[in-house]
Amino acid sequence: MIEIKNISKWFGDFQVLADVDETINKGKAVVICGPSGSGKSTLLRCVNGLEPFQKGEVLVDGISVGDPKTNLYKLREKIGMVFQRFELYPHMTAVENIMLAPMKVRGWSKDQARAKADELLKRVDMTERTESYPANLSGGQQQRIAIARSLAMEPSYMMFDEPTSALDPEMIKEVLEVMIELAKAGMTMLCVTHEMGFAKEVADEIIFMDEGRIVERGTYDNFFNNPQTDRAKTFLSQILD
Amino acid sequence: MMFDVIVRNFSYLMGGLWITFQLSFFALLGGIGLGMLVGLGRLSKNPWIYYPTTIYVNLLRNIPLILVIFWFYFVMPVISGKSMDPFIAAVIAFVVFEATYFGEIFRAGYQTISKDLIAASYSTGMSYWQTSRYILIPIAFKRMMPSLITQAIVTFQDTSLAFVIGLPELVRRSSIVDNMEVRSIELYGFAALVYFIVCYIGSQISLYYENQARKVNLI
Numbered sequence: 345m346i347e348i349k350n351i352s353k354w355f356g357d358f359q360v361l362a363d364v365d366e367t368i369n370k371g372k373a374v375v376i377c378g379p380s381g382s383g384k385s386t387l388l389r390c391v392n393g394l395e396p397f398q399k400g401e402v403l404v405d406g407i408s409v410g411d412p413k414t415n416l417y418k419l420r421e422k423i424g425m426v427f428q429r430f431e432l433y434p435h436m437t438a439v440e441n442i443m444l445a446p447m448k449v450r451g452w453s454k455d456q457a458r459a460k461a462d463e464l465l466k467r468v469d470m471t472e473r474t475e476s477y478p479a480n481l482s483g484g485q486q487q488r489i490a491i492a493r494s495l496a497m498e499p500s501y502m503m504f505d506e507p508t509s510a511l512d513p514e515m516i517k518e519v520l521e522v523m524i525e526l527a528k529a530g531m532t533m534l535c536v537t538h539e540m541g542f543a544k545e546v547a548d549e550i551i552f553m554d555e556g557r558i559v560e561r562g563t564y565d566n567f568f569n570n571p572q573t574d575r576a577k578t579f580l581s582q583i584l585d
Numbered sequence: 586m587m588f589d590v591i592v593r594n595f596s597y598l599m600g601g602l603w604i605t606f607q608l609s610f611f612a613l614l615g616g617i618g619l620g621m622l623v624g625l626g627r628l629s630k631n632p633w634i635y636y637p638t639t640i641y642v643n644l645l646r647n648i649p650l651i652l653v654i655f656w657f658y659f660v661m662p663v664i665s666g667k668s669m670d671p672f673i674a675a676v677i678a679f680v681v682f683e684a685t686y687f688g689e690i691f692r693a694g695y696q697t698i699s700k701d702l703i704a705a706s707y708s709t710g711m712s713y714w715q716t717s718r719y720i721l722i723p724i725a726f727k728r729m730m731p732s733l734i735t736q737a738i739v740t741f742q743d744t745s746l747a748f749v750i751g752l753p754e755l756v757r758r759s760s761i762v763d764n765m766e767v768r769s770i771e772l773y774g775f776a777a778l779v780y781f782i783v784c785y786i787g788s789q790i791s792l793y794y795e796n797q798a799r800k801v802n803l804i
Contacts (some may be wrong), residue, residue: 394704421710431705435723444719460622490705498707 346368346501346534351390351400353556359544360386361397362556368501373533375543378553379579383537385497387553389501391534392416393424399486405500424494428506430486432478438489439474442496449497457496464492468522484515491522502526504535537584540568552576590768591775593779608675608744608754613678613737620687621722627692629640637687645685651746656691658750675747683740691734694725730798734791738784745780755779 353361354396368374376384389395390581391402393409393416402409404419409466432441442464443457453458465471468488478486492555494502504523508516520542527533527546537543543550543564550567552560552575560567560576591598626638645653658674699719706716726733748757759772766772 389704392708394707417707417710417712420708423708425705426704427701429699429701431699431702432648433702433706433720433724435727444710445706448719449710449712493705494709506752 345405346391347401347403348391349401349403350388351397351402352387352395353390353395355397357372360556361390363400363554364556364558366551366558366561367565368532368534370532371530372501372548373527373531373546374549374550374551375547376534376536376553377538377543377579378559379385382553383556384553385505388425388505388534388536391503392420392425413458417449421497422500424497424499424502426487426490426494426502426504426507427535430483430490430510432486432490434491437475437477438470438481441489442480442493445493446496460496461492462496462497467495467525468492469518482515483511484518487511487515487519488522489500491526492517495526501532502536504533504537505515506536506538508537508539540550540564540583544568552579554579587768588771588775590636590762590766595764598755598758598775601753601755604672604752605741606743607617607753608672608679608747608752609677609737612679612683612744614738615676616683616740617733617737619680619684621691621725623684623688624695624725625717625721627688628695630690638755642688643686645682650678650682650743651749653682654746654750658683664738670754671747675744675748675752679740679744679747683743685741687733688735690729690736691722691725693732694729695721697728698724717740720743728798729792731795734787734794737745738787738791741783741787742780784800 348364348366350365351361351365351371352359352432353484358585364383364387366374368565376387380499386395390397391404391409393414397410400410404432407419409419410415423527433444436444439461440459442461443454446452446457446460447454450485461474462471468491470488470492473485480490481489492506494573508519511519517541520539521532521544523535524545533546535542549561550564551558552567552571554575555557559573567576570582571580623638623642626634627642629635631640654675657678658669658671661674662668703716703720706720711719744754745756747754748760751757755760755776759776763772764771
């Protein structure tokens, strides 16, 4: 369970997160949407301790992220993260990208890591291009490798930071399919995305953020068909164009 | 001109070249190794690491190399009370000096790496050192290869300065033979030719890497 308890964060004088409160139970998929600059990505980075926050508390399985005594490296093993621009290691092949953390962090043998990588490559439908370097893969392929790389650490949670926004339309589907499969297999997910089709299919809850606050929350139908605030209405009309 | 002086002293001079190579090898090994860490230190958010590293780099880069060599050969023994072997003094001086230049090259290399790439590594549970060792250093190494080779060539040429503390490398040996046989043009001409050949090969390798990087645009 991830418990975000009233966190606030400032960059200098600018408040990026304001009293954000949210609980993600095991097996649930939460979709975060909102205009750019609303603090969605920052929120994800606070959950795995990539960004500090000044107020409030984040608990992952009861462990406090903000506590200086917490071993963040250990904590992050539990939380996979996927980025907008894929961020594959450019000097390693696809399969090496997947094998690195299990070998170095978990201390797995090469064979063990390879077996895990092969299983994941099958899962993300990338068995063909395993020895290719990221520069020689399409965006969609890179993102699927990036998902496999996160899954290789066998995380309890997965966070996605606009995983399809840098993709051409025809590649969005192949990435979403992997994400939908993951959600249906029971992965606990926190996804920043504007893909409303995806949200409809898997989201247990949708959070709408604006100016660092959670402005609306609810089920897909609730949010989509009956937005309460003008801000959400405007946002929905924009992304549905 | 009488090139028989080269022929007669060829193995002696080549012995000098061998010492030049040995000194270059250790200077580069230490200079690049330390430079990787210096580059990390220059980007550190920890003031206890950042400021000492920055002071070290700025200090050494504003002192002529020859003084650094003198310092380790003449001053260190006064402080420590033990005399210094010229080869060891030269190696230490070169490592400490060249590491600041390599450090700045690595720093530039690390800065080409996006924050999110580093975040991606952290998000899989990799530590700062693991991220440095497996992500930052190899990527910076590949991206900065032409600059690193250029600096290696400069280092190789700089090792000739070790002759001031009596290290019998190529230039020193040329001058020893010259003192006996008075054939300055031939001897220093030969030494220059040897340096030229080695450095020219090095610069061609650098060029190859540069073109390779441009063509593939891989990393």
